Amino acid sequence: MKFSEQLKSGVILDNPVFMQTIGLCPTLATTTSLQNAIGMGAAATVVLICSNIVISAMRRIIPDKIRIAAFITIxxxxxxxxxxxxxxxxxxxxxxxxxxxxxxxxxxIILGRAEAYASKNKVLPSALDGVVMGLGFTFALVLMGFFRELLGAGTILSGYVNGVNGIAVPFFHSNPMVMMILPAGGFLMMGFILAAIQKIMARKEDK
Structure with missing residues (x-):
């Protein structure tokens, strides 16, 4: 599979959050702001790539009976x-x-890719799998974080990182829907996005 096709699959067609509905706990909990979403997505992507590489490189020397424990340790x-x-x-x-x-x-997502892919494939394909699945996870977080922060706080990238504060968005900033940055808002936003995706897919199938 070409990298472009693999990227499309990981980010859109086989997105771990929106299509496979896994990794929902950090998705719902950390997307109260775009800054948090980017940070969590980047951290998870780095871990996913690095663990995939090491697990793939060691796949033939890790005993089958302890593979899950070994994966978790890595x-x-x-x-x-x-x-x-x-x-x-x-x-x-x-x-x-x-x-x-x-x-x-x-x-x-990370443990699943280690078991389903990295433990059965060579290092380079496993690294690429980590990249595309990590980007897919990050895309889902960023999409959730952007809309939840915009609607719930009326800002983009709020919070200080290296002394830089967020941007207040007119109208939304003066009319925030605070519920969107509360736990219930995460479920609502996830529902809206999943409904939109299903609608788009249904239209494509009709065509």
């Missing part, structure tokens, strides 16, 4: 590295993501 190593790096260089973002940053260890 994933946890990279999550710890990312967590400590963010605490050192992006403390405000790390604090905002809170517990969900170390919980990347048990993200079913």
């Amino acid at each position: 994933i946890a190593t990279f999550v710890t590295m990312i967590d400590l790096s963010m605490q050192a260089f992006l403390p405000s973002l790390a604090s905002s993501l809170g517990l969900f940053l170390p919980l990347i260890v048990v993200n079913c």
Whole structure:
């Protein structure tokens, strides 16, 4: 499969959040702002790529009986590295993501790709799989985070990262729907996006 086709599959056709409906916990919990969404997506993507590479390289020497434990240990190593790096260089973002940053260890997208793909394929294809699935996950987070922050707070990229604050959007900023940045807002936005996707797919099938 060409990289362009693999990218289209990972981001759109086989998106882990919108099509497979996995990884919903961090998707709903960390998308209260676009900044959080980008941070979580980037962290998960780096972990996904690195763990896929290592697991693929070691696939023939990891005993089958302990493969899940080995996968989790490898994933946890990279999550710890990312967590400590963010605490050192992006403390405000790390604090905002809170517990969900170390919980990347048990993200079913990462463990699922390790079991279904990286453990059965060579290093380069596994790395590319990590890239496209990570981008698909990040795309879903960014889409959710953008609309939830815009509707719920009337801003884009709110919060300080390296001294840069967000942008207030006219009308939305003065008429915020606060519910959209509350837990219920995550479920509502997910429902709206899934409904829109199903509508688009239904139209394509009709054509």
